[in-house]
Amino acid sequence: MQFENSRKFARQLDKEDKLSKYRDEFIFPRVNGKEVIYFVGNSLGLQPRSAKKYVDEIMKDWAELAVEGHFYAEKSWWDYHERFSEKLAKVVGANPSEVTVMNTLTVNLHLLMVSFYRPSGKRYKIICEEKAFPSDQYMISSQVRFHGYDPDDAIVEIKKRDGENNFRTEDVLEKIKEVGEECALVLIGGVNYYTGQVFDMETITKAGHDVGAFVGWDLAHGAGNIELKLSEWNVDFAAWCSYKYMNSGPGNASGCFINQKYHNKKDIPRFEGWWGHNKERRFLMEPEFQPEPTADAWQISNAPILAMAPYLASLEMFDEVGMPALIEKRNKIVAYLEFVLHEIDKDVDSTFEIITPAEQENRGTQLSVFLHGEGKELFRYLMDKGVITDWREPNVIRLAPAPFYCSFEDMYNFGQILKEGILSKQKT
Known part of the structure; x- marks a missing residue:
């Protein structure tokens, strides 16, 4: 045109x-x-007009039903998060069982690192992009220190070439190959927050797997913005905030993707809580954790319903369009x-x-x-x-x-x- x-x-x-x-x-x-x-x-999407209606529904149910709202509200609270699965899966290119909503972005990345940053022997290094969003830098650095490593040694940054504004895919692949069997995890922002560059996530994910590493993506600037095919690309995990392109409100709940190949596993390292426990047995208060057979197994606490309501309002429009x-x-x-x-x-x-x-x-x-x-x-x-x-x-x-x-x-x-x-x- x-x-x-x-x-x-x-x-x-x-x-x-x-x-x-x-x-x-x-x-x-x-x-x-x-x-x-x-x-x-x-940075922060505008407020959907429907957001207030969704929040008001929760407030009305709270006023009229109190604790019974967990089970008897029109949108019952105990399974409120399940209303996101199918719609959000379409946004990020996943199976409904592979997505859940919980906590906030950096909290979720920390929790996912429990499962997917498992340094052992000479395989302990994390590859990330140079000058990643500061929260990611702090998170990654604190994780490697927690495991007893020196960030200057354990964190490998992919750099831009002198005089260039964007990363080259071939340089990312070369760095992954160079680190090789020392690489435990590749964790990159799928869309660079500063330049807006979209990484070739499919190619980079395959390269990380080829050297035996887990591969995860921070999709803060990706979800609701670009085409994502997390399942097809065989990504191990991803997380994103909902308040940018997805218009859920300031500091709101984060979405997570966990590849279905890690579901139904009791032996995977994971910080656990009762909302990740088998839904049908959750209120039996059993001593042994039985994980949900989906990404919901990574949930810890019961869902923050008032925070999720505006997210659901926005997601309805995403599903419609x-x-x-x-x-x-x-x-x-x-x-x-x-x-x-x-x-x-x-x-x-x-x-x-x-x-x-x-x-x-x-x-x-x-x-x-x-x-x-x-x-x-x-x-x-x-x-x-x-x-x-x-x-x-x-x-x-x-x-x-x-x-x-x-x-x-x-x-x-x-x-x-x-x-x-x-x-x-x-x-x-």
């Missing part, structure tokens, strides 16, 4: 957009009396944003460098942009004008036009505000 940087063209794209009606299903903050242009769905339709719009709106940025770049004495891969298969919703010659004052200008975006030092803004609620006219309007901000600064 031949794009045009005009309001008329953007509105025509919105008119043709099959998902445009879902914009009204979300609540936008307002700045200066106008709805914001919201580019930070990669489907990932293929979301990805189709994502590709189009990100391409249009990229076009608008290049067009504005021609009109101002500045240089934008998009450090996210240009290839569609190597990126998701996010574009990370170096604003050469521009400082944080431009970011503040955008925020004051109602463009909610994300600043990363030294001079990068991350733009994530979530396909559920961002419009093509938003992309055009952003370009005009960006242009005004740069030109107004140049005049002073």
